[in-house]
Amino acid sequence: MYEEKTYENIRDEILSKVTLTDTREGSFASDVVSPISYEMEKTYNQFDRMLGIMFLDTSAGTYIDDRGKEYGIIRKEGTYAKGEVTFTGEKDVEIPAGTLCATVGGLMFEVLQGGVIPEGGTITLPVEAQEPGDKYNVLAGSVRVLPTSIFGVTAVTNDAKMLGGSERETDAELVERILLKLQSPATSGNVYHYKLWAMNVEGVGNVKVFPLDNGPGTVTVMPITSSGRSPDEEIIQRVKEYIEEQRPIGATVTVMAPAEKMINVAASVEITTAVTAETVKEAYGKLLEEYIKSSVFKLSTVDYFKCLSMFYDIEGVVSVKTFTINGGTESISIGEKEIQVTGSIEIEGAVG
Structure with missing residues (x-):
C-alpha cells in the first residue's frame, strides 16, 4: 500500500514544497530533509507490516495465535505417536524406563514403563515418540535399532504400527479454523457446530458431518488426521468425549473413521x-x-x-x-x- 513511500520520493516531495531557498543535493535544505525522509520511509514500512498483521489471510505466527485466542481457538501443538515394542534377550535383563529405540531412519521412541525380561526371553513395553508429528506413525517392524546397546538384549521390534502422531497446526490450518468459526453459522448443534467441535481436537485435520445419518436426532461425525489419513481409535475417542461435552441434549452422535x-x-x-x-x-x-x-x-x-x-x-x-x-x-x-x-x-x- 505504501510502496511509493520510498526515501527518495518522500525527500523529493518535501523539497518540492520549498520555494525560497536552494534545494539541490548538498544544500542546507536537502541535508535537513534527508534524515527526516529516511525515518519516514521506515515508518511507512512499519505501516505495511501492521496492515498485514490486521488481517488473518496476511498475518503469521504469534499474531494469528493472538487473534485465535480472542475467539477461544488455540493452536494445536501436535501429538506424539505411541505404541509398543518387544525386546528379545536373556532372562532377568532390565529394560529401564527412558530406554531409546529407533527406526533405521533415526526416528526415536522412548520406553514409558520399564520391565525385566522374563523366562520366555521377550518383553513388550509401551513407547512414545520423542517429538510430535505424523512421521512417527511408522509401520510394524520399523523400530529395530537400539542407539545405546543393552547387554543381554539381542533384538527390538514393534509388532504393530505406531499411532497417534500429528503435526503442529500450521498458520493456514489455524486461520481456516478461525474463519470457520467467524464465517459459518455454528449454532444450536447444527452441522457447522459439530465440525467446529471436532476440529478443536488435537490430531484432527478435517471433518465431514452427516446430519440425520441414522434417522431423526442422529449425527455422524467423520474426522481425518492432519496428514489426510483415517484416525486411530485414540483420536476417535477424544472427538467423542469432546463432542459429548458440547452437544445439545437429545442428539445421538456417532464418531467414526472413514474407510x-x-x-x-x-x-x-x-x-x-x-x-x-x-x-x-x-x-x-x-x-x-x-x-x-x-x-x-x-x-x-x-x-x-x-x-x-x-x-x-x-x-x-x-x-x-x-x-x-x-x-x-x-x-x-x-x-x-x-x-x-x-x-x-x-x-x-x-x-x-
Missing part, C-alpha cells in the same frame, strides 16, 4: 539422461501426495488425467508410455464415507 481407498499408481515413462526412474518416482510421489491430500472431503473422484499430467511437471520426463490407477485407465470414484490415500507408486523409466 481408506488406496490409490496405487503404475507407469512407464521416457526420460532424459539427466534423471533416473528413482528421482522421477520421488518427485511424482510428492506431487501425487499433495493432490490426494488436498482433495480429501473435497473431491469425490481421483482424476485419471490429472494424475497422468503431473508427470509432465517433472523435469526430465519426455513422455508417458503407459499409466494406470489401481490397474485401470479410468478415474477412481470415492464413496461419501471413504477417503483417498496415496498407495504404491511403481515407475519404470527408460532413456529415449
